[in-house]
Amino acid sequence: MNGPGRLQRQLLNIANLLVIAMILFPVAAVVQGSLMTEKVLHSDIHAVIPPEVTMENFLLVLTQGEHREETQTSITSTYMPDNLRAFYRAFGNSLVIALSVTLITLTLGALSAYTIVRLRLRWTLWLLQLNLVARFVPIIVLMIPLFVVGRSTGMLNSLTGVILAEAGFLLPYSILILAPYFQSLPSELEDAARVDGCTRFGAFVRIILPLSAPGLTACGVIMFIVSWHELLIPLVLNSDLDYMTLPMVLSSLVGDTNILFNVxxxxxxxxxxxxxxxxxxxxxxxxxxxxAGAVKG
Amino acid sequence: MAGGARSLVAPGAVGPDRNRRHPGAEEGCVTRPAPAPIKVRELSRRQLALAMNAPSVLLMLVVLVFPLFYALYLSFSRVRIGELRRGFPFPFYGFENYVRLFQDELFLHSLQNTFVFALIVVVVEVVLGLAIALLINQQGLWLSRVTRVLILLPYAIPPIANGLIWIYIYNFKLGFLNRSLFQLGFIEQYIDWTGIPETALYSLTVPYIWRTLPFAILLFHAALQGLPKDVYEAARVDGAGAWRCFWHITLPLMRPIIAVVVILRTSFAFLVFDEVLALTQGGPGDATWVASWFSYKKSFAPPFNIGLGAASAYVLALVIGLLAVFYVKVLYRRAQ
Known part of the structure; x- marks a missing residue:
């Protein structure tokens, strides 16, 4: 293809700048907001670039509210929602949940995806179709019954419940991501390993899995991200401060009229x-x- | 059903694939005792598939299949806080929940809002997604490479964090948007972006589109890279310009992937929740009540009408289920 002409180049550059500005606008907002002092936030309501910046807000969150007593003097800034005092607990919970969900979905997803693309039985193909449909199931439909069952069996307020729910919900997606990766590997590799005396499962563990490292990485990252972002599942299943996740802490600030934007x-x-x-x-x-998770089979 | 299942694989893949393997390795196990000395006792293909799928199937039965049926049961039961305390089994309620649902102005309004929201989101994302995909596909432009690196950034932002950020952006008195527009000279009076019923739903689409647009761009960009180059060269030789190339070659070739994006984005936009919770909580008034918010509020806020909530969630699931069937039967395999 020919490169674009000079005028076209200028127009394309302007378009690129617009897109970059669009992507960075909310990022600029969160950075600017978090660096503002309370004084600037309230007194200088027209300022985009704050005349003075501060790290106080981060210190306040990272010390779970301890830092404030020494440095901040104004009366309004003494307000601290309870949930913010559980920042490290929530961060840890989110991390444990996201890592466990990643591990479970990768392991179970790899096992199932392999049977779908390589063993090719009629019912494993049904399983693939079922997974495709399962991706469309709204979380809220699952959460109402899981809440009712969890309530009567005392399973609410635990990390295990959230991990299982998220893993089960994400498992179809992990299978859809992994299946195309497995399919792209030539089956001759496996055949060769089997001639050398490997069982089919042995060939899967020793040949397919190591060769699929990029696919496993891709799937793992996406599982971690989706799990780290998940709000509705822990919100319905957990309410105790000890089992809060980071998104839950964030959502608890909504409607809190006392919280400052900078914090x-x-x-x-x-x-x-x-x-x-x-x-x-x-x-x-x-x-x-x-x-891979959206198209290809 | 079986025919549909087979159509997911390349035609004829099942047959030849089987023959390519060692003849007799799997069929032999079934029909006669193993003739050759086998070093390790190997499971048949069927047994191996069962064993390898057992954990996945078990987890999905517990977390996906069982709740789906239980939700159906709840939607035909009378379940509020009192029944919830007494526990299983819940009194049978027939179609009462569904009847009440469709007589409920708020539910119908929520459904309408959901459709409007999804329509705006999908149209904007397809148009903008295609345009940006074409932009970052430009070779030899330094800035396009910068855009390409940044494009995925919104995907990494937690939806609820995105919601909080936009609370600050939209805030009437102190918000970042009003500050920026004022500094750029676009406005002189600050605007209450999420506080006016007429504009609240539209204000809600912007953060959502911002966060989910990367997915559309990415799929379009991947598809663009797979387009045959020689077709474009032939068209250029025939004197076709960039616009005609796009309209007559790119767009028709991209039709399957556009359909995939439309279906996926529509069904996920139907489920918008985090941004609603953060930005408007359904307000002002009932201007931004959407389907998931309705199910959530009815079920988990007093009077905890779980039965009604389950029924409304089921209606939502059925609407999306129709899209899902279309996606599986028609699109998934074809768009590559």
């Missing part, structure tokens, strides 16, 4: 950092995984 933005920024870093580092894998 809220600092918390939002801290909670989105892990997945943003993951996506930027492993971009290639995420791109492939998302594409």
């Amino acid at each position: 809220m933005m600092a918390l939002a920024l801290l909670s989105l950092l892990p997945t943003v870093v993951l996506v930027l580092l492993l971009q290639r894998y995420v791109v492939h995984g998302l594409a």
Whole structure:
């Protein structure tokens, strides 16, 4: 293809700048908000670039409210919602849940995806179709009965319940992402391993899995991200402060008229950092995984 | 059903695939005792498939299949806080929940809002997604490479964090949007973006589109890279310009992937929840009540009308289920 002409180049560059501005606008908002002092936030309501910046908001969140007593003097800034005092607990819970969900969906997903693309029995193909449909099941339909059952069996307020619910909900998606990766490997590799005396399962573990490392990485990252973002599942199943996840803490600030925007933005920024870093580092894998999970069979 | 299942694989894949493997390795096990000395006792294909799928099937039975049936049962039962305390079994209620649902102005309004929301989201995402995909597909443009790196960023933002960020952006008195527009000279008076019933639903679409657009761009971009180059060269030789190339070659070739994006984005936009919870909680008034919010509020806020909530969630699931069937039967295999 010929390169674009000079005028066209200028127009394309302007279009690119617009898109970049669009992507970065909310990012600029959260960064700006989190760096503002309370004084600037309220007194200088026209300022986009704050005349003075501060790290106080991050310190306030990271010390779970301890820091405030020493430095901040104004009366309104002494307000601290209870849930913010559980920042590290919530961060830890989110991490445990996301890692467990990733591990479970990868393991079970790989086992199932392999049987679908390589063993090719009639019912494993049905399973693939079922997984495709299962991806469309609204979480809210599942959460109402899971809440009722969890309530009567005393399973509410636990990390295990949330992990199982999220893993089960995401498992079809992991199978859909992994299946195309397995399918893209030549089956001759397996045949060769089997001639050398490997069982079919042995060939899967020793040949297919190591060769699918990029696919497993892609699937793993996406599972971690979706689980880290999940709000509705823990929100319905857990209410105890000990079992809060980070999204739950964020959602509890909604409608709290006393919370300051600068503290809220600092918390939002801290909670989105892990997945943003993951996506930027492993971009290639995420791109492939998302594409693989949507089309191809 | 069986025919449908087979159509998911390449035609004839089942037959030849079987023959390519060692003849007698699997069929032999079934029909006669193993003739050759086998080093490790190997499971048949059927047994192996069962064993390898057992954990997945078990988990899905517990977390997906069972709740789906239980939700159906709840939707035909009278379940409120009192019945919930007394526990299983719940009194049978017939179609009463569904009857009440469709007499409920708020539910119909929520459904309508959901459709409007999804329609806006899908139209904007397809148009904008295609345009941006074409933009980052431009070779030899330095800025396009920058855009390509940044494009996935919104996907990494937790939806609820996105919601909180936009609370600050939209805020009437202190918000980032009003500040920015004021500094750029676009407005002189601050605007209450989410507080006016007439615009609240539209204000809600912007954060949602911002967060979910990368998915559409990415699928379109992947499809663009797979388009045959020689067709474009032939068209250029025939004197076709960029616009005609797009209209007569790119768009027809992209039709399957556009259909996939429309279906996926529609069904997920039907489920919008986090941004509603963060930004409007259904308000002002009932201007931004959407389907998931209705089910959530009815079930988990007093008077905990679980039966009605389950019925409304089931209606939503059925609407999306229709889209899902279309996706599975028609689109998934064809769009590659």
